[in-house]
Each structure stands twice: as structure tokens, then as C-alpha cells.
Amino acid sequence: MIGPAVAETLDLDDLKRAGLRVTAPRLAVLAAVRQGGHPTVEELAVSARGRLGTVSTQAVYDVLGALAAAGLVRRIEPPGGPARFESRVGDNHHHLICRSCGSVRDIDCALGHGPCLQLPAVDGYQVDEAEVIFRGLCPACGVADGAAAPGDRDHPAPA
Secondary structure (H helix, E strand, C coil): CCCHHHHHHHHHHHHHHCCCCCCHHHHHHHHHHHCCCCCEHHHHHHHHHHHHCCCCHHHHHHHHHHHHHCCCCEEECCCCCCCEEECCCCCCEEEEEECCCCCEEEEECCCCCCCCCCCCCCCCCCCCCCCCEEEECCHHHHHHCCCCCHHHCCCCCCC
């Protein structure tokens, strides 16, 4: 594992390569996303505030928009839940979301290459990506739920 100083240098270099101005909020948010866990905007704002002392939620949204447009982070929008962000970009992977606690796990593409699904020919489209979200119960929630099948009980959507 790399240390914080090396990670910040890499983040600095990535921002510059992407043509983005290096700012304290961008460094703080990028570092928070790269810690993993598919954080929400609110979680990223808390982490950035821990590094900077103060930063508005709107500034975090603005930073995330710039980072996503530059290809440094990926925005995930699970139905019924808040947007989440990750630093795993440039590959074709999907997500598994727990219906009960909302935890998110990366799932590699089943075919090993995009778009990971085979579609019938669609006039004029050149499909190069498929976004798949699998849903179920994580091991902890499955045990807590008495190992009930996902259809056996209603699980609230992640908040």
C-alpha cells in the first residue's frame, strides 16, 4: 500500500494530465473517492471537510462533475438510492448492491470485454458498454435476515 504523500502526488499528476487545475477541494475529493467503498456525495463531503476544514456540498458536486468528465472517477446511479462514486474507471465492470444495507461491490464483466451482453443488431447503434446492476442480500444481511431469499421479505431501498 502506498503512503498518503505518494498518493497525493499521484492525484496531483492525474489532475494535471486530465487538464484540470489542481485545487485543495479536488485533491481532497479525489483522495476520498480513491479510498474505495463507492461513497455517496455526502460521505465524500464529510471526508473532504475532514481534510480541509470546510467545503460546501455544492463544491463537492462541482468537483465530482469535473472528475467524472475527465474520466478520473465514475458515477454510479443505482435506482432508488443516492449516486455513488468510484475510482475504478476504464474497464467494463458491474455492481452488486445489497437490497437491505445498500453496500456495493464490484463485479468483473462476465465476458471479460465490453459490452458484456449480446444484443440483437439495433439500427445504427454501436454498443460498446453495458451497465448491469445485480441486487441481492450481502452475507451479513442474509444472516441477519435469517437467510431468507430476496423475494421473501421487503427490503427498504438504500437511503
